[in-house]
Amino acid sequence: MAEKFKMFDGAEMENLRKVVESQSAWRGCGNENFVTRFEDEFGKHLGVKYVLAISSGTAGNEAALAGVGIGPGDEVICTPCTFIASSMAILSVGAVPVFADVDPRTLVITAEAIEAAITPKAKAVVVVHLAGQMPDMDSILAVARKHNLAVVEDCAQAYSCTYRGKPAGSFGEAASFSLQQGKHMTSGEGGMVVTNNPEVYKRAFLYCNCGMPWYRYGLEIPAPDTSGPIPRRGHFSVGHNYRMTDLQGAVAVAQLAKLPSFNKRRIAMVEMLEKTFKGAPKVLPAYRYPNTETVYWTYPLRTDGITVAEIEAVCAKKGVNMPPRYCEVNYLEDVFCKAEADRRTPLGCPLPDYVHYRPGLCPNAEFGAQRVIPLFVHHQMADQEQLQKWATDLRKVLVDM
Numbered sequence: 001m002a003e004k005f006k007m008f009d010g011a012e013m014e015n016l017r018k019v020v021e022s023q024s025a026w027r028g029c030g031n032e033n034f035v036t037r038f039e040d041e042f043g044k045h046l047g048v049k050y051v052l053a054i055s056s057g058t059a060g061n062e063a064a065l066a067g068v069g070i071g072p073g074d075e076v077i078c079t080p081c082t083f084i085a086s087s088m089a090i091l092s093v094g095a096v097p098v099f100a101d102v103d104p105r106t107l108v109i110t111a112e113a114i115e116a117a118i119t120p121k122a123k124a125v126v127v128v129h130l131a132g133q134m135p136d137m138d139s140i141l142a143v144a145r146k147h148n149l150a151v152v153e154d155c156a157q158a159y160s161c162t163y164r165g166k167p168a169g170s171f172g173e174a175a176s177f178s179l180q181q182g183k184h185m186t187s188g189e190g191g192m193v194v195t196n197n198p199e200v201y202k203r204a205f206l207y208c209n210c211g212m213p214w215y216r217y218g219l220e221i222p223a224p225d226t227s228g229p230i231p232r233r234g235h236f237s238v239g240h241n242y243r244m245t246d247l248q249g250a251v252a253v254a255q256l257a258k259l260p261s262f263n264k265r266r267i268a269m270v271e272m273l274e275k276t277f278k279g280a281p282k283v284l285p286a287y288r289y290p291n292t293e294t295v296y297w298t299y300p301l302r303t304d305g306i307t308v309a310e311i312e313a314v315c316a317k318k319g320v321n322m323p324p325r326y327c328e329v330n331y332l333e334d335v336f337c338k339a340e341a342d343r344r345t346p347l348g349c350p351l352p353d354y355v356h357y358r359p360g361l362c363p364n365a366e367f368g369a370q371r372v373i374p375l376f377v378h379h380q381m382a383d384q385e386q387l388q389k390w391a392t393d394l395r396k397v398l399v400d401m
């Protein structure tokens with residue numbers, strides 16, 4: 001058996017050793033450390049001006065929304081087919097998610113669906129590059145411009161993916177990334193919010209740092225008023241502590257350097273899957289949008305004329321284990337069912353008459369979610385032979401059906 005591929009190795013260890021020896025793992029104000037080095041290197045990698053490394057991709061979604069000025073009572077258009085963090089972040093900043101339907105081939109939001117979902121107080125749209133699939137960004141940006149919507153990209157699953165040669169995360173007013181362990185690269189947990197707009201960066205920073213403006217990039221840091229009997233410390237707005245530690249920064253710097261080699265392994269696994277399923281009945285290869293290059297997070301194998309549950313049932317009878325199914329339609333989750341019943345969001349924002357969270361809301365999403373098998377192609381997959389065996393077994397089941 002091939003030696004197990006190592007996600008972490010001496011490079012992370014060496015950086016971590018330096019953090020331990022420095023006796024400080026805190027971001028702090030004005031410190032130059034692995035966190036700030038990672039911000040600089042990721043900004044260069046992506047071609048964006050401002051990067052804030054933080055504690056998670058979920059925090060990144062919130063900070064991106066706060067950065068573009070979303071707050072209580074605003075409405076934000078979002079896909080239901082995503083990890084819940086994309087829509088939950090909208091709830092967390094006090095706003096109202098408005099779900100728009102998706103392309104059933106990819107489960108990715110479309111410009112037409114965004115336009116159909118426009119509501120009176122819609123101020124932004126969260127575009128999730130699900131599994132690494134970027135939609136037609138030209139038409140999405142055109143619709144956003146027409147309706148004055150800020151575009152926030154959720155790139156948690158879309159490292160190294162491009163549209164017309166430009167990377168995911170460089171199109172919207174702001175974008176977020178995740179460094180959670182299952183992603184293209186990781187610091188265990190962690191994330192980034194990125195933007196080219198200094199005002200968006202500043203608002204995002206305040207949101208992630210208890211309202212304290214420890215900006216970088218030469219941006220002016222306002223001084224607090226210290227003239228009173230108890231001087232102010234300098235908390236200028238509401239915020240959380242979503243700071244990244246230097247232990248995470250140390251790992252993230254090492255991981256970014258390895259991203260191309262991790263991507264290579266992902267691409268090889270996808271090639272293997274596509275080869276194995278080529279010409280197989282009842283499944284179709286992932287749909288690829290024109291003008292896009294993808295490094296899949298999961299490989300979205302599509303079913304053809306049959307549901308995933310029907311395939312699972314036959315597999316179960318034949319003793320072939322399907323990999324765990326990862327597919328969500330956010331508004332069917334309890335948190336949204338409860339909001340629908342209460343007619344208010346968990347943070348107490350009333351739901352307008354035209355906003356609902358109930359089955360049937362996005363027919364393509366509900367149809368598509370039963371017809372995509374998202375296959376994990378994580379670069380660390382200890383046993384790629386196992387994935388190959390499973391794909392071969394499934395192909396046999398499909399041929400015999």
Ligand SMILES: Cc1ncc(COP(=O)(O)O)c(C=O)c1O
Binds near residue numbers: 057128180
């Ligand atoms: C599309 C999407 N958005 C956001 C997140 C949240 O990232 P994190 O787990 O780092 O909070 C994830 C994580 O799986 C994700 O897949």
